[in-house]
Amino acid sequence: MSDIRRSFIKIGGDLAIDFANTGAMHAWVDLIDFLELRGALTRADGAELRAMGERDARRCAAAFTQGLQLRETVRAMLGAMAAKRHLQAMWIAEVNQALSWGAGADRLVRHETGWRVGFTPAQNEPLRVLSPIARSIADLAALGRAAEIRKCANPRCVLYFRDRSRARRRRWCSMAVCGNRMKVAAHSRRHGRRRPA
Numbered sequence: 001m002s003d004i005r006r007s008f009i010k011i012g013g014d015l016a017i018d019f020a021n022t023g024a025m026h027a028w029v030d031l032i033d034f035l036e037l038r039g040a041l042t043r044a045d046g047a048e049l050r051a052m053g054e055r056d057a058r059r060c061a062a063a064f065t066q067g068l069q070l071r072e073t074v075r076a077m078l079g080a081m082a083a084k085r086h087l088q089a090m091w092i093a094e095v096n097q098a099l100s101w102g103a104g105a106d107r108l109v110r111h112e113t114g115w116r117v118g119f120t121p122a123q124n125e126p127l128r129v130l131s132p133i134a135r136s137i138a139d140l141a142a143l144g145r146a147a148e149i150r151k152c153a154n155p156r157c158v159l160y161f162r163d164r165s166r167a168r169r170r171r172w173c174s175m176a177v178c179g180n181r182m183k184v185a186a187h188s189r190r191h192g193r194r195r196p197a
């Protein structure tokens with residue numbers, strides 16, 4: 001497992017959101033570690049894909065680069081969804097392409113005023129690892145506004161999450177990370193900071 005695995009956080013409530021929230025990913029193995037940690041790959045699949053990275057480094061590196069591009073697309077889509085804006089056609093095209101890389105994948109297709117997921121044929125290559133992420137963002141896109149995608153209310157935080165709280169009022173990516181910091185900062189502003197004597 002790569003050292004970067006420790007930086008993977010699971011606060012988004014969805015595979016695609018957690019993928020968008022990842023920090024630095026430097027190599028194929030980081031992508032495999034992320035997918036395995038999130039349950040999108042079994043340990044056996046992860047081992048097979050790591051070995052594929054050694055056998056066919058060029059194609060796996062190209063798939064990794066495609067993964068980074070997909071992450072940027074997912075971030076753009078989440079930003080639009082959080083702001084209640086329409087999804088751009090080029091994002092949908094990228095997601096549909098990534099869906100087609102999977103072993104028996106789905107595609108986002110126009111359905112009345114939103115999107116629905118439809119089946120496409122399988123392909124077998126390193127790019128297939130991106131299919132679960134594409135399926136995850138496709139499912140969120142198909143939900144539309146009901147997905148309740150939000151960006152953390154901390155202006156310094158770049159993380160997204162899916163608000164599944166009962167009241168739909170969650171504001172922070174994590175109470176332990178941003179919520180407490182922002183509440184302490186607000187308390188300090190309201191009550192003034194006491195200076196040591």
